[in-house]
Structure formats: structure tokens, C-alpha cells
Amino acid sequence: MEKDYDVAVIGGGPAGYVCALRSAQLGKRVALIEKDQVGGTCLNRGCVPMKAFLSVAKTMRDARRASRSGLDIQFSLNFDKLVSWTRYVVERSRRGIESLLRSRGVELVKGEARFSSPGTLEILPGGGTVRAGSLVIATGSRPYDLPDVRFDSEGVISSDDIFSLRSLPKSICIVGGGVIGVEMATALAEMGSKVTVVEIMDQLLPGWCPDVVKPVCDSLGKLGVDMRIGRRIVKLERVGVGGENVAEKGMEMGRGSEGKSGCGSGTNDSSGYVATLSDGSLVESDYVLVAVGRMPNTDRLGLEAVGVELDRKGFVKVNGRLETSVPGIYAAGDVVGVPYLAHRASDHGYQIAEIIAGRREKFEQLPVPSVVYSDPEIAVVGVDEAEAAKRGVGAVAGTFQLAALARAMTINRPEGFVRVVAEKSSRKIIGAQVVGANASELVGACALAVQSGMRLEELASSVMPHPTLVEALMECAKTALGEPLHGSAGERGTVMR
Numbered sequence: 278m279e280k281d282y283d284v285a286v287i288g289g290g291p292a293g294y295v296c297a298l299r300s301a302q303l304g305k306r307v308a309l310i311e312k313d314q315v316g317g318t319c320l321n322r323g324c325v326p327m328k329a330f331l332s333v334a335k336t337m338r339d340a341r342r343a344s345r346s347g348l349d350i351q352f353s354l355n356f357d358k359l360v361s362w363t364r365y366v367v368e369r370s371r372r373g374i375e376s377l378l379r380s381r382g383v384e385l386v387k388g389e390a391r392f393s394s395p396g397t398l399e400i401l402p403g404g405g406t407v408r409a410g411s412l413v414i415a416t417g418s419r420p421y422d423l424p425d426v427r428f429d430s431e432g433v434i435s436s437d438d439i440f441s442l443r444s445l446p447k448s449i450c451i452v453g454g455g456v457i458g459v460e461m462a463t464a465l466a467e468m469g470s471k472v473t474v475v476e477i478m479d480q481l482l483p484g485w486c487p488d489v490v491k492p493v494c495d496s497l498g499k500l501g502v503d504m505r506i507g508r509r510i511v512k513l514e515r516v517g518v519g520g521e522n523v524a525e526k527g528m529e530m531g532r533g534s535e536g537k538s539g540c541g542s543g544t545n546d547s548s549g550y551v552a553t554l555s556d557g558s559l560v561e562s563d564y565v566l567v568a569v570g571r572m573p574n575t576d577r578l579g580l581e582a583v584g585v586e587l588d589r590k591g592f593v594k595v596n597g598r599l600e601t602s603v604p605g606i607y608a609a610g611d612v613v614g615v616p617y618l619a620h621r622a623s624d625h626g627y628q629i630a631e632i633i634a635g636r637r638e639k640f641e642q643l644p645v646p647s648v649v650y651s652d653p654e655i656a657v658v659g660v661d662e663a664e665a666a667k668r669g670v671g672a673v674a675g676t677f678q679l680a681a682l683a684r685a686m687t688i689n690r691p692e693g694f695v696r697v698v699a700e701k702s703s704r705k706i707i708g709a710q711v712v713g714a715n716a717s718e719l720v721g722a723c724a725l726a727v728q729s730g731m732r733l734e735e736l737a738s739s740v741m742p743h744p745t746l747v748e749a750l751m752e753c754a755k756t757a758l759g760e761p762l763h764g765s766a767g768e769r770g771t772v773m774r
Contacts, residue, residue, distance in 0.1 A: 280384075282308045284633060285398060285409035286626075287390045287578070290317020291619040292610030293415035294374055296626030301381040303634040308407050309378060310400065312389040316371045317417050318437070319619040325370060326440045327460055329363040331650050334467035338652060342689045354468055356445045363440060392579040395603050399579075411605050411633045414585075414593060415626060416578065418571040418611035426452055426513050426567055432550060433513070433565045436461065446470050446564045450552055452510060453568035454481040456649050459493065461566060463651045466500040473503040473560050475510060475552070482649065486661055489712050492692050493651045505554060512553040513565065573612045588614075597639045599629050607633070621645045644727040646720045653693045656720035659708030659727040662698055671701035675733075675757030677749045679713045681764055684744035690714035697723070697736070697753035704733045704758075715746055722750060733757050 284300045286293045289311035297309040314321050333354075340350040378385055386407065388400040398407045420435035422428045428435060436457050445468055451458045454476030466472040474481065474497075481497075481504065482490045497504065552560040573591045580587065586594045586602040593601055593608040600607050607629045610622030624643065631637045646658040665672035680691035693713025699706045709723035726736060737754035741747050755762050 279406040280308065280408070282306045282384075282407065282409040284308070284411045284413065284630070285310065285390075285407050286413040286415055287398070288317065288415035288417055288574075288610075289313075289315035289374075289385070290415060290417045290610065290622065291319050292417075292622035292626040293317070293413065294378065294626075295623040296413050296415060296609060296630045297383045298377060298381055299627050299630035300633065301383050303630060303636065305630075305634065307381075307383045308386050308409065309383050310386045310388060310390045310398065310407065312387070314371060315374050315378070315385070316367075317619075318419075319622075320370055320374075321367060322437045322440055324619050325367055326363045327436075327457075327464070328650055329366050330359070330440075330464040330468075331460060331652070333359055334464040335652055337467055339689070346689060354445070356468075357443075360440070360443075390578065392583045392585075395583045395606060411607065413626070413629055414575070414578065414580075414601070414606065414608040414612055415610050415622070416574040416612055417622075418573050418617060420567065421570055421572045422567045423452070423510070423569060426510050426552075426565060428567065432515075432548070432563065433567065436566070436568055439566060446562075448549075448562040449473075449564040449566055450475060450550070450560050450562040451566045451568060453570075454478070454483070454504070454506070455568065455570075456482065457568040458566075459497075459649055459651050461568065462497060462502050463500070466497065466502050467652070471501070471562075473505060473562065475505045475508055475554065475560065477507070477509040479507050481506065482655070485649075485655065485657070486663070486710060489655055489657070489710050492653050492712050493649070493655060496652055496692070503560075505558070505560070508554045508556050508558075510552045510560075511555050514551045514553075515548055516551050516561075517548045571611065571617055573614075575612055590614075598632050599625060599640045600632075616645070616647060618645060618647065644724050646724045648717045648720065650717060653690070653713045654711075654716035656711045656716040656723075657709065658720055658724045659706075660698065661696075661708055661710055665698060665700075665707065670707070672698050672707065673701045673704075673733075673757050674698045675753040675755065675761075677752040677756060677764055679746065679749060681752075682744065682746060682748060684746050684748070685714065687744065688714060695719065695749040695753050697726075697733070697750065697757060699733050699757055705730050706733065706736065706754075709750075709753075713746070719747060719750070722747060726750075 283305040285308045286297045287310050289309055294315055297307050300307045343350055390398045393399045448471040450473045451462055452475050454474050462472045462474050549563045550565050575591050584603055592614045593612045595608050595613050609625035609629055611617045628640050644658050649655040662672050662674050674696055676694055676696040679685040679693045685691045696710045698708040706726045711719050733754045739751055741751050
């Protein structure tokens with residue numbers, strides 16, 4: 278197979294398939310090369326299945342809380358059905374993407390792409406060739422492990438493996454208290470696993486505002502999650518029932534009827550792990566989930582053959598057009614570095630398609646929200662007061678407690694708050710932080726406010742539906758202007774009735 282295209286995109290994840298769709302929409306002949314499944318990590322083994330798990334976990338929590346409002350519910354978790362439903366959600370979404378690609382005339386090429394020249398890709402296996410005037414690297418990233426905690430395809434697993442478990446783990450040690458670790462801890466603890474989180478930094482979700490993180494830590498504590506903060510694993514041993522060390526015996530968990538090694542059954546009656554932490558304490562668990570970071574999928578592309586420059590960690594270097602050091606070759610999504618966000622990757626892909634088509638001259642850096650789908654959720658966009666100060670920007674902020682909203686009370690979710698940050702001189706909104714129920718939905722309105730340069734007066738004078746959670750945005754703006762209606766700066770307001 279030797280074919281010519283206007284645009285060839287390597288990788289069918291959020292960056293790649295969006296780039297392919299938009300390029301085809303703009304009249305380009307497009308090939309999308311994918312060695313596995315379209316949708317990438319996000320759809321197949323990341324964002325989407327994780328949110329399916331979290332949706333069930335939060336439903337369980339709501340059911341337990343319902344008794345306070347007069348509704349007594351008895352329920353049990355069928356983990357096998359949960360996994361089946363999650364697969365259904367993933368497969369349906371994937372079929373939808375594949376249908377869109379077909380309808381737009383994008384040719385889906387199955388295989389692994391490798392550069393043989395700046396405008397030519399060899400497709401393996403099979404040896405076919407794809408040539409294009411513009412090429413886009415959108416191959417994403419993969420989890421990495423630690424020198425003392427190596428993936429073993431049995432019980433030391435990555436976030437890619439968790440959705441292949443055949444039953445709920447009785448106990449699990451999560452190494453890394455970042456976004457993935459916190460989301461996993463939330464879901465598994467709510468479902469009934471005994472969860473320990475080991476985080477080397479001085480708080481969960483390092484880099485996030487402490488007051489935003491605190492409600493999540495409080496919630497995890499109530500779920501029984503053991504949080505070992507400021508510690509790391511210095512030794513990991515495989516042990517059998519009764520503590521017998523089986524590391525040298527080659528015992529494997531989760532062998533199926535055909536004797537193939539896979540992710541464990543979840544009961545893990547044969548063996549488990551004992552982790553020794555830096556403070557000398559021990560953590561015993563059936564599984565160890567390593568969630569300490571990701572590395573770019575750039576090592577098998579043959580980039581050295583065409584002169585595409587990488588940084589010392591293997592990420593692709595790009596300019597203000599998301600173009601690499603080789604003209605005509607672009608890069609999008611995780612391969613260009615943090616943050617690893619599907620919506621950020623999609624925006625990269627969309628804008629690259631427009632740059633290639635001549636619709637825009639350069640990449641426009643838009644406000645990108647970040648969300649932790651914990652319980653309560655956390656969502657932020659733009660800058661907080663501390664970051665504004667570092668940049669030399671005078672800022673003013675208004676905070677409103679969700680417990681002061683009738684809607685938050687009626688859904689039994691009073692925890693959390695909303696904060697809006699604005700530039701003091703212009704009163705333009707430059708950031709927001711939300712922690713609480715549906716924070717992932719509320720932050721979208723905040724992102725629009727930041728992107729459009731909305732002023733506090735405009736948000737304060739808006740008419741929000743009542744009773745809702747979004748009323749908190751209006752109240753924050755009023756508070757930041759020194760005119761709090763249902764509360765005062767930094768204090769809980771009275772319930773809006």
C-alpha cells in the first residue's frame with residue numbers, strides 16, 4: 278500500500294481523531310493511523326472508564342446518605358456488571374468516533390507508523406507507505422513505574438490495567454497522590470476496597486491550593502483511606518499467605534483457565550505485597566497501583582531519522598504553531614508535555630488542523646480547566662490569588678460556601694465552595710476554583726468568563742436560575758466587589774431561600 282494524503286495523523290486519541298475530523302471538514306484528504314483502538318488512553322483505559330467507575334461510586338455514596346432525607350436504600354455492588362457496563366460505554370463511544378471518521382471521509386489505517394523521511398511514514402506490520410504534505414504526531418503517553426516499584430503484569434499494575442481486574446480488590450496500595458491516584462482511591466474505597474495512598478510530597482494533589490484539597494482529604498478520611506503523606510516506598514516484597522516470601526517462586530496471580538497471565542482475580546488468595554516506606558512503616562495489600570506520572574510515546578516513531586527534536590524527557594519540542602523542528606511536522610497532546618488533559622489535546626488537534634488549512638496563523642493559548650473527579654470534585658481554571666501575586670498582578674477574590682445554597686442542601690451535598698479571582702484594576706475575571714458537587718460542570722462557565730474577559734460587574738449582575746449551584750458564581754462576584762448579598766468575604770453566607 279502506497280497512498281498520498283494532504284494530512285496524515287499518527288494516533289487516534291483525543292488530539293489525533295479531532296485533528297483528522299477537522300482537517301477533513303476543511304477539505305483535506307486525511308489518513309488517521311492507529312495501532313490499537315481509536316479514542317486513545319482517555320476513552321479506552323483512562324478518563325471515560327474511570328468516570329464510569331466514579332459514577333457508580335458516587336451513586337453508592339448518595340444512596341448511603343439518602344437516609345437523612347427519609348429514603349432508606351439497600352443495595353449491593355455487582356463488580357462484574359460494573360465492568361461490563363463500563364465496557365459498553367467505552368465501546369459505544371468508540372463506535373461513534375469510528376462512524377464520524379467514516380462519514381467525514383477519513384481513512385483509518387491500522388498499524389504502527391514510523392518515519393522514513395520528513396513526509397513519508399512506513400506502516401508496520403505490512404510495510405505499507407503513507408505520504409502526506411503535513412504530518413501530525415499525536416501518539417499520547419503511557420504510565421511509568423519506579424525503580425523500587427516495577428510493573429510486574431500481576432499485582433503491581435498501572436492505571437491502564439485497573440479496568441481489566443475481574444473482581445474488586447480487597448486491598449490496594451496506590452503509589453502517587455496526584456489526580457489519577459485520588460480518583461482511583463475515591464472509587465475503590467467507596468466500593469469497599471481497603472485503600473492506602475502513598476504520596477512523597479507534603480499533601481495529596483501536589484501543586485493544588487491546600488484549601489481546595491482539604492475537603493477531598495476529609496472525604497477520603499471518612500471513607501477509611503489511609504493517607505501516608507510525605508513518604509515513599511523504599512522496598513516492595515511479594516509475599517504468600519501467612520507472609521511467606523514468594524518473589525523467587527514465580528507464582529502468578531490471575532491465571533485464567535488457559536493458563537495465561539493477566540490482571541489478578543481480585544481475591545488474590547495466593548499472594549500479595551508488603552511495601553516498606555521511608556519512615557520504616559509497612560503497608561500490606563493485594564495490589565499495588567503505580568500512578569506517579571506518564572512518559573511520551575515518542576520512542577518508536579523514528580523521529581531521529583527525520584530530525585524532530587525532543588527534550589531530555591522525550592517530549593516533542595514545538596513552536597508557537599505547534600510545529601516541530603521539521604517544517605510540516607506538528608505535534609499535539611501529551612507528546613508535547615503537561616498537562617495531560619484530553620480536552621487540551623483535542624484543542625491542540627483542532628487548532629493544528631486550522632493552521633495547516635491556513636485558517637489561523639498560530640496556536641492560541643486558551644484557558645484550560647483542570648478537574649479532579651474526586652468526591653467532592655475539584656475544578657480550576659486560570660490563576661488563583663497566589664499565582665496572580667507571583668506574576669505581579671493585583672487580584673481580588675470572592676468566595677461563597679456551597680452550604681449557603683438551598684440547592685446544595687436539597688441534594689445532600691453542602692461541602693465545598695466556589696471562588697472567583699479577578700484583576701483588581703480592570704476587574705476582569707482571571708481565574709476560578711471550585712470544590713464540591715458538579716464542580717466539573719460549573720468550571721465550564723468559569724472558563725468562558727476567563728476567556729471572554731468578563732468583568733466582575735457583568736457576572737454579579739447576571740440572572741442565574743434558582744435554586745441551582747451556579748448561583749454561587751454570581752454570589753462570588755458580588756462578594757469580590759464588596760457587596761455580598763447572601764454572605765461575606767471568606768465566611769459562610771445564609772441559605773438562599
